[in-house]
Amino acid sequence: MPVNLAPPDSSSLLAVAGIELGWAEAGIRKPGRKDLLILRIGAGASVAGVFTRNRFCAAPVIICREHLAAGGEIRALVVNTGNANAGTGTAGLADARAICGEAARLLGIASEQVLPFSTGVIMEPLPVQRLLAGLPQANQRLAPAHWGEAAESIMTTDTMPKAASRRTVIDGRPIAVTGIAKGAGMIRPNMATMLGFIATDAAVTPVLWRELTRQVADASFNRITVDGDTSTNDSLILIATGASGIAPITSADDPRLTTLRAALLEVAQQLAQAIVRDGEGATKFIEIVVEGAGTVDEASRVAYSIAHSPLVKTAFFASDPNLGRILAAVGNAGIGDLDQRRVQLHLNDVWVARDGGRHPQYREQDGQRVMRGSEIKVRVELGRGAASAIVWTCDLSHEYVSINADYRS
Amino acid sequence: MPVNLAPPDSSSLLAVAGIELGWAEAGIRKPGRKDLLILRIGAGASVAGVFTRNRFCAAPVIICREHLAAGGEIRALVVNTGNANAGTGTAGLADARAICGEAARLLGIASEQVLPFSTGVIMEPLPVQRLLAGLPQANQRLAPAHWGEAAESIMTTDTMPKAASRRTVIDGRPIAVTGIAKGAGMIRPNMATMLGFIATDAAVTPVLWRELTRQVADASFNRITVDGDTSTNDSLILIATGASGIAPITSADDPRLTTLRAALLEVAQQLAQAIVRDGEGATKFIEIVVEGAGTVDEASRVAYSIAHSPLVKTAFFASDPNLGRILAAVGNAGIGDLDQRRVQLHLNDVWVARDGGRHPQYREQDGQRVMRGSEIKVRVELGRGAASAIVWTCDLSHEYVSINADYRS
Numbered sequence: 001m002p003v004n005l006a007p008p009d010s011s012s013l014l015a016v017a018g019i020e021l022g023w024a025e026a027g028i029r030k031p032g033r034k035d036l037l038i039l040r041i042g043a044g045a046s047v048a049g050v051f052t053r054n055r056f057c058a059a060p061v062i063i064c065r066e067h068l069a070a071g072g073e074i075r076a077l078v079v080n081t082g083n084a085n086a087g088t089g090t091a092g093l094a095d096a097r098a099i100c101g102e103a104a105r106l107l108g109i110a111s112e113q114v115l116p117f118s119t120g121v122i123m124e125p126l127p128v129q130r131l132l133a134g135l136p137q138a139n140q141r142l143a144p145a146h147w148g149e150a151a152e153s154i155m156t157t158d159t160m161p162k163a164a165s166r167r168t169v170i171d172g173r174p175i176a177v178t179g180i181a182k183g184a185g186m187i188r189p190n191m192a193t194m195l196g197f198i199a200t201d202a203a204v205t206p207v208l209w210r211e212l213t214r215q216v217a218d219a220s221f222n223r224i225t226v227d228g229d230t231s232t233n234d235s236l237i238l239i240a241t242g243a244s245g246i247a248p249i250t251s252a253d254d255p256r257l258t259t260l261r262a263a264l265l266e267v268a269q270q271l272a273q274a275i276v277r278d279g280e281g282a283t284k285f286i287e288i289v290v291e292g293a294g295t296v297d298e299a300s301r302v303a304y305s306i307a308h309s310p311l312v313k314t315a316f317f318a319s320d321p322n323l324g325r326i327l328a329a330v331g332n333a334g335i336g337d338l339d340q341r342r343v344q345l346h347l348n349d350v351w352v353a354r355d356g357g358r359h360p361q362y363r364e365q366d367g368q369r370v371m372r373g374s375e376i377k378v379r380v381e382l383g384r385g386a387a388s389a390i391v392w393t394c395d396l397s398h399e400y401v402s403i404n405a406d407y408r409s
Numbered sequence: 410m411p412v413n414l415a416p417p418d419s420s421s422l423l424a425v426a427g428i429e430l431g432w433a434e435a436g437i438r439k440p441g442r443k444d445l446l447i448l449r450i451g452a453g454a455s456v457a458g459v460f461t462r463n464r465f466c467a468a469p470v471i472i473c474r475e476h477l478a479a480g481g482e483i484r485a486l487v488v489n490t491g492n493a494n495a496g497t498g499t500a501g502l503a504d505a506r507a508i509c510g511e512a513a514r515l516l517g518i519a520s521e522q523v524l525p526f527s528t529g530v531i532m533e534p535l536p537v538q539r540l541l542a543g544l545p546q547a548n549q550r551l552a553p554a555h556w557g558e559a560a561e562s563i564m565t566t567d568t569m570p571k572a573a574s575r576r577t578v579i580d581g582r583p584i585a586v587t588g589i590a591k592g593a594g595m596i597r598p599n600m601a602t603m604l605g606f607i608a609t610d611a612a613v614t615p616v617l618w619r620e621l622t623r624q625v626a627d628a629s630f631n632r633i634t635v636d637g638d639t640s641t642n643d644s645l646i647l648i649a650t651g652a653s654g655i656a657p658i659t660s661a662d663d664p665r666l667t668t669l670r671a672a673l674l675e676v677a678q679q680l681a682q683a684i685v686r687d688g689e690g691a692t693k694f695i696e697i698v699v700e701g702a703g704t705v706d707e708a709s710r711v712a713y714s715i716a717h718s719p720l721v722k723t724a725f726f727a728s729d730p731n732l733g734r735i736l737a738a739v740g741n742a743g744i745g746d747l748d749q750r751r752v753q754l755h756l757n758d759v760w761v762a763r764d765g766g767r768h769p770q771y772r773e774q775d776g777q778r779v780m781r782g783s784e785i786k787v788r789v790e791l792g793r794g795a796a797s798a799i800v801w802t803c804d805l806s807h808e809y810v811s812i813n814a815d816y817r818s
Contacts, residue, residue: 054737054740054741055739055740055741055742055744055745055747055749056736056737056739056740056741056747056749056752056765057740057749084733086733086736086737087733087736087737087762087765087766087767088766088767089750089764089765089766089767090766091766092766121733122731122733122734122736122737123732123733123736123762123766123767124733124767125767227719227720230737230741231737232733232736232737232740310636310719310805310809310813311636311813314809314810314813314814315813315814317810317814318813318814320814322531323532324493324495324496324530324531324532324533324641325531327465327495327496327531327532327641328463328465328495328496328531328639328640328641330464330465331463331464331465331466331641332463332464332465332639333464335464336464338464338465340464340465340466341498343465353496353532355498356465356496356498357496357497357498357499357500357501357532358496358497358498358532358533358534396719396810397810397814398807398810398811398814400719400723400810401723401726401805401806401807401809401810402807404719404720404723404724404727405723405724405726405727405729405806405807
């Protein structure tokens with residue numbers, strides 16, 4: 001049961017000039033479900049990507065990096081669900097290349113202009129023939145209005161599709177930002193991968209776009225965690241088609257970049273948070289803010305230490321204000337010279353720990369009240385400096401174990 | 410249900426000359442259970458400790474470090490269960506000092522010669538009056554034969570006491586090594602802490618003993634993990650009373666040290682593994698061996714990345730040979746230049762992944778057979794060098810969530 005998350009209203013998803021989407025039911029893992037997507041990109045777009053840091057990255061991730069590094073113009077994404085093409089060795093690489101080749105042939109572009117993405121079961125051979133057979137159908141369906149269907153076609157066992165749109169205005173013209181994503185934390189048995197694809201019709205030069213993509217990723221998808229497991233396939237792609245006709249943004253000092261960044265970040269954060277809200281077995285959405293750190297890295301480490309502690313996560317699940325566990329996680333973050341006597345802990349509006357110990361006025365019933373809610377904000381003040389970090393996560397429930405322990409069937 | 414673990418046979422626990430143990434039922438958290446222990450140490454012993462790296466360490470850990478650093482002769486340990494005296498600020502420190510003072514008064518020694526230990530609920534005030542009132546009773550019970558009762562008196566919600574003994578021979582004399590421990594991974598709601606106390610009547614100089622204690626810890630208690638949460642109170646104390654009358658071991662080159670180290674390590678590893686076998690909700694005991702690493706640190710990081718992956722742990726629970734998850738955890742260990750094409754994965758006698766991909770001869774039924782067992786050995790070969798590391802862990806079950814999500818009651 002996702003936490004305070006509704007399916008996207010397809011009519012609210014803005015088409016992005018220069019982007020067309022088409023899906024197929026290729027029967028990759030199960031028949032009768034959308035499992036293949038082509039996202040076609042018009043000429044002249046800037047395309048940038050951020051990929052998993054997992055060194056056991058999947059074949060399509062390797063190919064994506066190759067094709068982006070080659071520097072040619074990217075003109076299409078091809079995404080399949082049902083199989084991650086990870087842990088598949090040289091055969092997996094050949095399969096991913098074959099898909100790029102066939103998509104390129106259909107679209108009349110070069111193979112290096114295609115980026116492939118896969119999500120699903122790990123360490124099983126990709127059913128490449130079924131994928132190749134499905135591509136013509138996806139190609140025939142290409143149309144700008146298909147964002148809602150596209151969101152469905154990349155789901156593994158997300159309980160609902162994830163899509164978001166924003167309209168902004170640059171140079172007096174309407175600019176669309178629309179994105180889709182699928183769930184993190186290996187949502188179901190064998191189903192690996194966070195995928196996110198966000199497009200805008202704004203125009204930004206490639207170098208600046210790569211920098212902006214990194215910034216957006218760091219403030220959205222890189223701020224979430226379900227279970228701390230980084231998948232083999234995580235990929236985020238940002239596309240600026242330039243089809244709105246505005247003059248290209250070429251400088252980091254251009255005030256129009258601030259406007260665009262804000263819209264991109266809203267879409268990216270909504271999608272990233274949707275992934276957490278639909279996290280495996282999630283019953284609560286938790287925002288962890290760490291302030292007063294010496295560095296941003298230090299703040300992040302503390303936030304992730306809290307977010308990844310199974311004991312903290314099970315306490316949230318149980319609505320148990322067993323908040324010493326949060327202090328223990330703070331102490332466990334690897335900050336060698338942390339002075340616990342300077343640490344403050346707040347839960348929503350409740351001051352739980354003052355100067356490293358239980359606050360004298362703290363009453364368990366106040367902690368209990370906050371813990372019963374479905375949206376909880378943990379705020380830790382370290383008393384070491386002015387740096388801060390934020391992380392979004394969910395609780396650890398029985399359902400998480402059930403989901404991940406179910407035999408693959 | 411502990412995994413292949415039987416309660417210790419009290420008659421098999423060897424008394425250690427120079428050590429006496431006495432317990433009390435102090436009613437710290439619940440009436441009618443052993444919850445307070447004094448371990449008295451004869452004059453002339455070497456005592457060394459290894460403590461949690463958690464920076465939110467508990468008051469007794471702070472006092473232990475103080476008293477050991479002061480360099481005086483340690484003559485007693487006082488241990489309570491039911492309350493961890495962690496996250497308790499300056500009041501907690503005062504409470505721990507009061508306990509040392511009262512124990513010292515009863516035993517006719519100085520306060521700085523006492524090491525205090527607490528385990529139990531975090532961030533709740535220590536019921537220090539009940540502790541103080543229980544000390545005389547524990548003092549009256551001091552006797553060399555009480556190792557079994559001592560093991561019981563430090564349990565929180567371990568499902569069984571943990572104790573082990575070995576007899577070895579040095580200079581033709583029998584030497585005893587006996588130890589007790591209590592469970593890791595914050596075994597039950599709020600119950601923090603791994604504690605281990607091991608004593609021998611061998612004689613070793615203090616400097617050498619400190620080095621030996623570090624070596625034994627690194628090869629036993631520092632090789633286990635249940636859920637990756639390092640508690641605020643973890644402590645391991647090794648005591649060499651010298652009461653056997655052998656000439657003191659003063660040099661690292663003394664061959665007698667090898668004999669003693671082997672016996673200590675056997676006891677320490679048995680206790681450490683008992684903690685994993687009695688881990689929260691454990692249904693399987695898993696040994697993870699990483700070989701062919703560039704450095705021991707690298708090997709350790711890979712082993713812990715596997716041991717801490719919730720996805721790997723739930724797959725073990727489900728007996729699901731979903732072994733791509735292990736490869737993903739290897740890739741997730743933060744080794745930047747790992748070449749996945751050199752990675753081999755074995756599960757017991759089954760070669761699962763060869764050169765980074767599924768082994769062509771691997772059959773799911775062979776993986777299934779191994780996964781159904783209660784003792785599983787994961788062996789990963791990285792192909793980078795000659796360093797190796799070992800970690801012992803357990804699976805992640807529904808029961809883990811139940812145990813940790815139960816409201817404190």
